[in-house]
Amino acid sequence: MSAGRAAAPGDPPPPGRFAEVSVDGPREPEPPPAAAGRPAARDTFHYAVPPHMAAAVAVGRRVWVPFGRRRCEGVVVALHATSPVERTRDILDVLDDGPLLGPAEIALARWIAGYYLAPFHACLRLWLPPGRPTRETTVYTRQRAAPSADDLRRLDAAALAVLGLFDGAPRLTREQVRHRAARHGGLSGARASAALAVLAARGLVGADTRVVPGTPRRRGAPADPVADLGVAPTDPLPLTADQAAAWAVIEGLLERAAAGAGSPPGVATAAPGPAAGPAPVCLVHGVTGSGKTEVYLRAIAHVLDRGRQALVLVPEIALTAQQIRRFAGRFPGRVAVWHSELTDAERRDTWQRIHGGGADVVVGSRSAVFAPLARLGLVVVDEEHADAFKQSNSPRYHARDVATRRAALAGGVAVLGSATPSLETYHLAQRGDCALADLPRRVVGALPRVEIVDLRAELRAGNTSIFSAALDAALAATLAAGEQAILYLNRRGSASFVLCRDCGHIVGCPRCRLPLTWHAAGQALVCHHCNHRGMPPLLCPACGGVRIRHFGAGAERVEALVRERFPAARVVRWDADTTGARGAHAAILAQFADGRADVLVGTQMIAKGLDLPMVTLVGIVSADTGLGFPDFRASERTFQLLSQVAGRAGRSALGGRVILQTYRPDHPAIVAAARHDYAGFYRGEIAFRAEHRYPPFSRLVRLLHVGDHGARAAEAATGAVAEALRRRVAELGLAETDVIGPAPAFFQRERGRSRWQLVVRSPDPHALLAGVALGPGWRVDVDPVDVL
Numbered sequence: 001m002s003a004g005r006a007a008a009p010g011d012p013p014p015p016g017r018f019a020e021v022s023v024d025g026p027r028e029p030e031p032p033p034a035a036a037g038r039p040a041a042r043d044t045f046h047y048a049v050p051p052h053m054a055a056a057v058a059v060g061r062r063v064w065v066p067f068g069r070r071r072c073e074g075v076v077v078a079l080h081a082t083s084p085v086e087r088t089r090d091i092l093d094v095l096d097d098g099p100l101l102g103p104a105e106i107a108l109a110r111w112i113a114g115y116y117l118a119p120f121h122a123c124l125r126l127w128l129p130p131g132r133p134t135r136e137t138t139v140y141t142r143q144r145a146a147p148s149a150d151d152l153r154r155l156d157a158a159a160l161a162v163l164g165l166f167d168g169a170p171r172l173t174r175e176q177v178r179h180r181a182a183r184h185g186g187l188s189g190a191r192a193s194a195a196l197a198v199l200a201a202r203g204l205v206g207a208d209t210r211v212v213p214g215t216p217r218r219r220g221a222p223a224d225p226v227a228d229l230g231v232a233p234t235d236p237l238p239l240t241a242d243q244a245a246a247w248a249v250i251e252g253l254l255e256r257a258a259a260g261a262g263s264p265p266g267v268a269t270a271a272p273g274p275a276a277g278p279a280p281v282c283l284v285h286g287v288t289g290s291g292k293t294e295v296y297l298r299a300i301a302h303v304l305d306r307g308r309q310a311l312v313l314v315p316e317i318a319l320t321a322q323q324i325r326r327f328a329g330r331f332p333g334r335v336a337v338w339h340s341e342l343t344d345a346e347r348r349d350t351w352q353r354i355h356g357g358g359a360d361v362v363v364g365s366r367s368a369v370f371a372p373l374a375r376l377g378l379v380v381v382d383e384e385h386a387d388a389f390k391q392s393n394s395p396r397y398h399a400r401d402v403a404t405r406r407a408a409l410a411g412g413v414a415v416l417g418s419a420t421p422s423l424e425t426y427h428l429a430q431r432g433d434c435a436l437a438d439l440p441r442r443v444v445g446a447l448p449r450v451e452i453v454d455l456r457a458e459l460r461a462g463n464t465s466i467f468s469a470a471l472d473a474a475l476a477a478t479l480a481a482g483e484q485a486i487l488y489l490n491r492r493g494s495a496s497f498v499l500c501r502d503c504g505h506i507v508g509c510p511r512c513r514l515p516l517t518w519h520a521a522g523q524a525l526v527c528h529h530c531n532h533r534g535m536p537p538l539l540c541p542a543c544g545g546v547r548i549r550h551f552g553a554g555a556e557r558v559e560a561l562v563r564e565r566f567p568a569a570r571v572v573r574w575d576a577d578t579t580g581a582r583g584a585h586a587a588i589l590a591q592f593a594d595g596r597a598d599v600l601v602g603t604q605m606i607a608k609g610l611d612l613p614m615v616t617l618v619g620i621v622s623a624d625t626g627l628g629f630p631d632f633r634a635s636e637r638t639f640q641l642l643s644q645v646a647g648r649a650g651r652s653a654l655g656g657r658v659i660l661q662t663y664r665p666d667h668p669a670i671v672a673a674a675r676h677d678y679a680g681f682y683r684g685e686i687a688f689r690a691e692h693r694y695p696p697f698s699r700l701v702r703l704l705h706v707g708d709h710g711a712r713a714a715e716a717a718t719g720a721v722a723e724a725l726r727r728r729v730a731e732l733g734l735a736e737t738d739v740i741g742p743a744p745a746f747f748q749r750e751r752g753r754s755r756w757q758l759v760v761r762s763p764d765p766h767a768l769l770a771g772v773a774l775g776p777g778w779r780v781d782v783d784p785v786d787v788l
């Protein structure tokens with residue numbers, strides 16, 4: 001330890017004598033969030049830089065520092081000539097070959113921590129190579145071959161059990177002992193540690209402190225999953241007129257960004273931050289099959305020509321081999337792929353390859369937004385509306401919003417693409433806060449005709465099957481013609497809301513008007529916003545009909561029905577149940593794409609990014625299920641999904657049709673999806689959002705309490721926080737700010753624990769949440785993608 005010496009007057013110390021370090025401190029599973037709007041409680045610490053390390057210690061470099069009674073890894077976030085604290089300890093060592101992140105990445109981590117209310121170090125770690133932090137542990141070694149009988153007699157049961165663990169393995173780390181003692185001996189971590197101390201004191205085991213490096217150096221040839229695909233190189237296609245117009249908009253932004261490098265650009269994002277001016281963001285609103293990818297490829301080629309790099313984010317389920325080939329084929333040898341199915345070794349190698357400048361284009365899912373590209377000039381977010389870009393664990397960042405901010409900080413451009421843009425992004429474009437390029441037509445063929453089948457009429461005609469007469473006939477015709485069909489249903493098809501099969505009415509909360517949820521266990525209908533409870537009606541409140549019941553049909557049932565009706569058809573099912581194993585996605589898809597199956601039955605997964613020319617029929621078995629969710633985005637989700645699913649049909653000269661079965665043929669989301677009418681949907685939905693002050697007219701923060709002590713305690717804990725927040729709203733005089741709840745979450749139980757929640761709705765929720773300490777058991781989600 002060294003005291004921070006004050007500099008002599010007139011003799012300013014050289015800058016960099018002190019390093020401000022973010023430390024990988026003790027991490028709780030869900031740490032209380034940093035308070036917004038004020039400097040967070042200490043999340044960095046000052047250390048003295050020993051003279052012999054002065055050249056090596058730099059901003060963004062990992063270092064090994066003393067912290068409390070232990071030593072741990074940290075990241076240097078700033079260098080200072082002085083320290084605000086009197087006594088500083090020395091940095092012990094530097095890790096890696098050099099800095100792993102730069103000032104822009106550190107600034108972005110700061111923003112993520114402040115905006116998403118997450119610990120700063122956890123946000124910094126997002127940028128670091130995969131693997132655990134370097135850490136210190138105690139390694140215990142069995143000292144003697146056989147302890148004497150006397151030794152053994154003096155040990156208690158816990159110590160004997162722990163000693164027994166060394167029979168199989170003579171050397172164990174403290175974590176291994178605690179883990180094995182819990183699993184095999186039923187011992188808590190504390191008792192295992194106490195037993196270890198006893199064994200060490202008696203000389204039966206030796207204790208030795210070791211540093212365990214977090215990112216082991218790789219051995220052998222680096223894994224490269226792209227190379228394994230054997231992709232043939234492709235040439236750029238001549239752009240269609242629509243594509244050329246879209247490209248002109250993006251090119252203008254790229255040139256403006258390149259010219260203005262240095263001045264801080266504005267940032268248009270659903271998550272606002274402190275920046276002004278026109279944003280280097282372009283929304284490409286292009287219908288399915290309009291050739292958005294070719295526009296992205298053109299933009300990527302442009303930045304590569306200028307010595308810069310590109311990042312392409314797609315939702316995990318859209319990152320198919322088909323999609324990867326399109327990028328890898330255009331830029332041979334320069335593309336790296338980043339997704340959750342990579343092995344640890346592949347992940348490490350990919351990170352190193354990108355960090356070392358060995359890839360100029362990174363195509364990946366959510367977490368690829370943190371890929372270590374040093375010369376980033378372009379970020380593409382395809383399917384920008386997708387929920388999959390929201391991280392569900394802390395830090396709960398939205399990759400699209402981080403991406404636009406990252407592009408702006410790097411002096412580059414963000415391109416957001418979708419056939420069904422999120423209301424938030426389209427609203428930005430409408431206000432002129434980001435550029436808009438439209439691709440209203442398909443490159444090949446036309447958008448498929450969508451026929452709406454009214455299931456209420458079907459029922460009145462006596463058909464109680466899942467398949468309407470129209471869908472049944474269309475399937476038969478498609479199979480007879482040797483063409484392919486996709487049958488789609490909502491993944492959460494068993495969602496239990498109550499629907500009238502005569503009129504399509506969904507039973508809603510009398511107070512909130514959101515759908516009520518049937519709870520079989522409690523035999524009650526529950527409002528997941530205000531906790532209103534009621535019995536299911538025997539007669540439909542809207543039409544007096546008796547055919548009112550809760551609703552849902554699963555993919556398995558649909559698959560079975562196809563087999564029964566069309567025994568000769570080859571059917572494959574693609575849903576969460578059939579795609580668990582690594583590579584299963586690709587195998588099922590290949591089977592269908594190669595024509596080895598006639599019918600694909602699937603859930604959400606099939607909606608995204610598939611280009612299958614032989615598909616001439618898409619049957620939407622139940623368009624309504626998503627509408628039953630008590631969530632303000634239910635309508636938007638339904639519209640997006642139906643549009644995307646319908647977009648799988650007719651992608652060749654064979655043409656195609658869509659049959660959409662619904663109990664709600666007049667619902668605006670269904671009508672708009674059937675007409676391919678985004679603008680119409682947007683107009684209606686944005687009016688609803690404005691009226692009820694939902695995003696983009698406010699921001700939401702969901703405060704979810706997950707507790708062990710039963711529903712009553714959870715309700716009480718949530719209620720107390722709601723009260724405290726409401727008092728603060730009054731104290732601070734916050735306008736248009738309210739606290740909704742407490743109410744049980746839609747998914748009310750989580751491994752036996754109760755989930756209760758509050759939703760803060762405000763133009764500036766951070767002002768309310770600043771300084772509010774929630775305590776353990778709380779999860780804070782800023783800009784939640786749903787409030788289920």
Ligand code: ADP
Nearest residue numbers: 237238239240286288289290291292293294443
């Ligand atoms: P989107 O991503 O908008 O749904 P895609 O990028 O998949 O659309 O394009 C649809 C199809 O059109 C693809 O098969 C693609 O190869 C083809 N395509 C795109 N642009 C062109 C072009 N300029 N000339 C010829 N074919 C094109």
Ligand code: ZN
Nearest residue numbers: 509512527530
């Ligand atoms: Zn209600």
